[in-house]
Amino acid sequence: MVSGRVSGLIALLIIFGTMMLGIERAKKQLPTIRKIAGLEAIDEAVGRATEMGKPIFCTPGWSDITTSTAAPTFAALDIIYHVARLAARFDTKIVVAISFPNVFPLAEQVVRQAFMLEGKVDAYEPGMVVFTSAEQYAYAAACLGIIQREKVAATVLVGHFASEAINFAEASAAVGAISIAGTESTTQLPFFTAACDYTMIGEELLAAGAYISQDPVRLGSINGQDYVKLFSFIWILIGSLLTTFGSVWMKDILTR
C-alpha cells in the first residue's frame, strides 16, 4: 500500500459502496431528483431554434478526457447527446465545436448515434461536429466565429472552461441566443451565472446524464452520492470541531 493514500482508498471504497447501495435501492423504488432548470431549458432552447430556423451551438468545453477534468467532459457529452436527439427530432441544425482531439471521435459518435436513434441518420453531416484547436484562444476564437456567423438561436456551453467562458456567454448574448451553461470550474461559474440564461452549478452538470435518461441505475448512483455528501458534511464538522479544540486526530487519519 502506498503511504499517504490509505484514507483515499477507504474514501473511494465508501463512495463506491454507497453508490451501489443507492442503485440497489433504486431498483425497488425510483429516487426523486429535484428539477434542474438548465436541463429543463434545453427543450425550450431547441424549440426556439426550430421556430427561428437557426442552429444550436454546443461545446463540451476546453478539456481533454485524459486529465483531471475528464468527468465534466463526459457529462457534457451526455448533455450534447440529448440536445442532438432533440435537434434530430425537430430537424434543427446543430454545431458541436471540439477543442481537444481525443474528444472529437467521441463527440462525433455521440451525435451520429443521436441522429440514428431518431431515425434521421441521413440528416447527419460530418460538419456538425467540428474540431477547432486544443490551443485555448484558437478554440475560443473559432467558437465565437461560429456563434457570430451562424447567428445561432441557442448555445449549450457545458463542461470544463477557463477564461474563454465569459467570451462565449457574451457572444451568445450579442446574437440574442438563449444560453445554457454548466461547469464544475468554480473560477468560471460566476461568469456563467452572471451572463447566461441558465447555469448548471458544479454537481448539477455531473448529474445531468442520470437526470436526462431517468435510468434507475444512474439515478440510484446519484442518490448514493448524496449520502456521500452528507457523510462528508458530518466528517468536515467533526474535523472542524476537533481542530478547534487542538486535536490532530483527523489530520493524522487523512494523511495515512
Next chain:
Amino acid sequence: MKRELPLVITALAGLVMIVEYFFEIPGTSIVAKEMQNWAIIVAAFALAVAAINLALIHARNISQKRPGWIHSVFLLASLIITTISGIFLGMDSGTYSFIFDNIITPCGAAFYAMACFHLFSAAYRAFRAKTPQAAALLITGVLVILGRAPIADMISSYLPSIADWIMQVPNLAGMRAITISAAVGMIGVSLRILVGIDRTHLGIGQE
C-alpha cells in the same frame, strides 16, 4: 461484442490505474506506464482524425464558395505552413518560433484582453436589481469592485476590509461547497464509466 469490448477495456484500464495508484505491486507501475504511452499514441491518431475533419470541412467551404470561404483559405494555409515548419524544420526553427511568437502569442493575448470588455458588458446586464438575489449580487459586486480598486481607501477605510471579508468568508464557503459536491460528482461519474453504467460517450446511449 461491439458494445461489450469497449466497456471491458475501460474497466480493465481503470482498474490497473487505480491499483497502481494505491498499491505497490511489482509490475503494475510498468503496465500503467505502458498504458499511458498507448494513450499518447491513440491521442496522436485522434489528432490526425480531427485534423483531417478540419481540413475537409474548410476545403468544402472553399470548393462550394460558402459565405466566409476566404477565412477557410487562411486557415488551411496556416495549418499547412505550421505543420510543414514544425515537422521538417523542427519546433526550434526560426520559422516555427516566428509563427508562435508573432502570430499565436499576440492573438492569444488580444483574445484574453477581450474578456475585460465582456466582463463589463456581462456585469452591466447582470447587475440589475430586479429580484432580491440580483440585488444581493449587485450590492456585493459593487462592494468588492470598490474595495479592490485603488480608490477604495479614499472612499472609506472600511471598504477593503469589507471586500476581503466577502471574498474570504461567504464567497470561499460557497466555493468550497461547490468544489466538494463537484468532487463527489466527478468521482461518481468516473466510477459509473469504469463499471459501464455511463456509456453514452461510446455511442451506446439510452434507446
